Amino acid sequence: MSQQRSLPKSVASVLNAFDSLGDSFKGAITVDAEARITWIDDRYRELLGIPAAADLIGQRVEEVIPHSLLRRVVETGRPILIDIMAFDDKQFVVCRLPLRNEEGEIQGAVGFVFYEEIDYLAPILDKFETMQRQLSRAQAALNRERQTKYSLSSFVGASEAVRDLKTVVRRYALRDGAALILGETGTGKELLAHAIHQQSDRADGPFVAVNVAAIPEALLEAEFFGVAPGAFTGADRKPRKGKFELAHGGTLFLDEIGDMPAALQAKLLRALQEGEFEPLGSNTVKKVDVRIIAATSQPLEQKIEDKSFRADLYYRIAVLAIHVPPLRERLDDIGLIAEALLETIPRPRDQRGWLITPEAIDQLTRYRWPGNVRELRNVLERAAAMAPSEVIDLALIAKALPREATPTGAPPIAGDLSARLADAERAAMLEALAAEDGSKSAAARRLGVSRSQFYEKLKRHGID
Incomplete structure (x- = not known):
């Protein structure tokens, strides 16, 4: 005979529904809003090896089932639909659900044991664990890509020119203004951008790099500012974040900014001045907190003279200028x-x-x-x-x-x-x-x- 207090109507209805399933589950337990036991059936007692005479009502669930997560379900209001719970030398396949009253308030939680041996679910669980590992590896790889790969020590050299350069980089890293790194191709401009981010107050935020010259002009706006659902034919039904949004709270590195088309330069200038942008195909303005580090191997002053680069954008990104000496x-x-x-x-x-x-x-x-x-x-x-x-x-x-x-x-x-x-x-x-x-x-x-x-x-x- 199951041990219980007077159960609330919502709890009783859930238990009656599961009781009709007969042998589909091997035991059940309920707790109140403080995660104290309010009911446990005889089958669960038998699985746990608890005598029928033992009074469990009112005890904290962890005192009886040390690895129970019913308290978490009560506190978060979120179910744990399938899990493997250890008890002594046994393993149970369990399900945990929150219990709510008619007003939607959390009254407690109910837990069911579906299997007392996990062999039944071995093929499914193996596949699930494999997918979880793959997802974890993919997420870890993505996080690594959005973190800095280099520090200032990665820029090798002991000459006076390098010592002076590193002094400037350390000083600029402590400021939050936009920085422009100037130097010939192959001198290590991206490495220095990583180093500035790594030594700045934004080091815990993402580092997102974009090579402007490597992206087709028609895709640049979408790459920078993202795309709203259905913005154009063939667009995804889900919104796609742009580099600005991905870099929120961190650093956006714009390599070869001298190759940026004039139309995009105007939108970039607004994003830098106002700290906001509109995704492609959207009327919603998004706020963003991003530090810009740009780099180029081109003479931007000359491009300003021939009207291929905006002077106002140059002054916005060249607040802090860093000149990288060539190897010769x-x-x-x-x-x-x-x-x-x-x-x-x-x-x-x-x-x-x-x-x-x-x-x-x-x-x-x-x-x-x-x-x-x-x-x-x-x-x-x-x-x-x-x-x-x-x-x-x-x-x-x-x-x-x-x-x-x-x-x-x-x-x-x-x-x-x-x-x-x-x-x-x-x-x-x-x-x-x-x-x-x-x-x-x-x-x-x-x-x-x-x-x-x-x-x-x-x-x-x-x-x-």
Whole structure:
């Protein structure tokens, strides 16, 4: 016989409905608005191993069933339609529903045990768990994409130019104004945008990046401001958020902003000035709190003069301007950058890591690097692909560099005449080795000296 108090009408009707299902469930329990037990049937007592004489009415449900979630159902008003609940060494498949009165107020909750063995639901539960894992991985991947990938330490270099640049970035990160990053392609502008966000008060918010040049002009407005349901033929019936809305509370990075069409520039300016926008096909204005970081490799002042870029938008985004030096202006950093890049380049399983020789680094400093760090990575990847071992030497770098590459010339040499002559001789030997793909005999012939003299000079100058 079930133990119970006088049950409210709504509770009794629910229990009567389930009672008609007979053996479809194995036990039931109800609690009041304070999650105290008001009723439990004999079958549930038997499953739990509780004597019929034990008085459970009025006890907190967790005192009897430690892993019960009926209190959560009471507090939230939301059902838990299917769950696996542990009790001692058993596992039950359970369902939990809120109970409401005629006014819709929460009176309590009811829980049912459908199965006392989960084997019945094993195939369904396995599929459900697989889908949950896939969903979790997808959500985690999406969250990672919307977080910063780099910090300021990712911008490698120890030259004075880099030290000054990092000082500016740290200072600007503490402010919330729009920032414009100027620099040639491949200098690391997006990396610095990540670093600014990561060190700002918005670091816990999303970081959303958009390459303006990579999106067809016809899709730019929808990409930035989103699309209302049925905005155009073929549009989704559900609203689609734009990058501005996705970046709410965080940072929106606009790469290659110099390629933005004039029509969109006006809408972007309004969004920046007013902090609001209208999705495509909608009359609803949405408020947004976003910090803008823009970047370009184009001379925006010149584009303003030829009327292809709005001056008022330029002044809005260039509140804080950051100039990134090209690689040719910080050649002293090439060694550090090359070593950092090599750590990210795949290597054979039997190798512990890539090693680059001083002569190879010296040769890298003699190229002008029009593609900057991106081109340097390409050259190192090419050299690594050709390397027979883990050592990347002068010969490999000479092969990997563009054929039309010419030395930039050594910087002015300080010191007396003998030091100047020694440095000039060393530079000539390195150039000869590079031209002859690392062949010492051929390099000696190219310089018009004997093989033994050449080897002696190699040793004197510390060239392997």
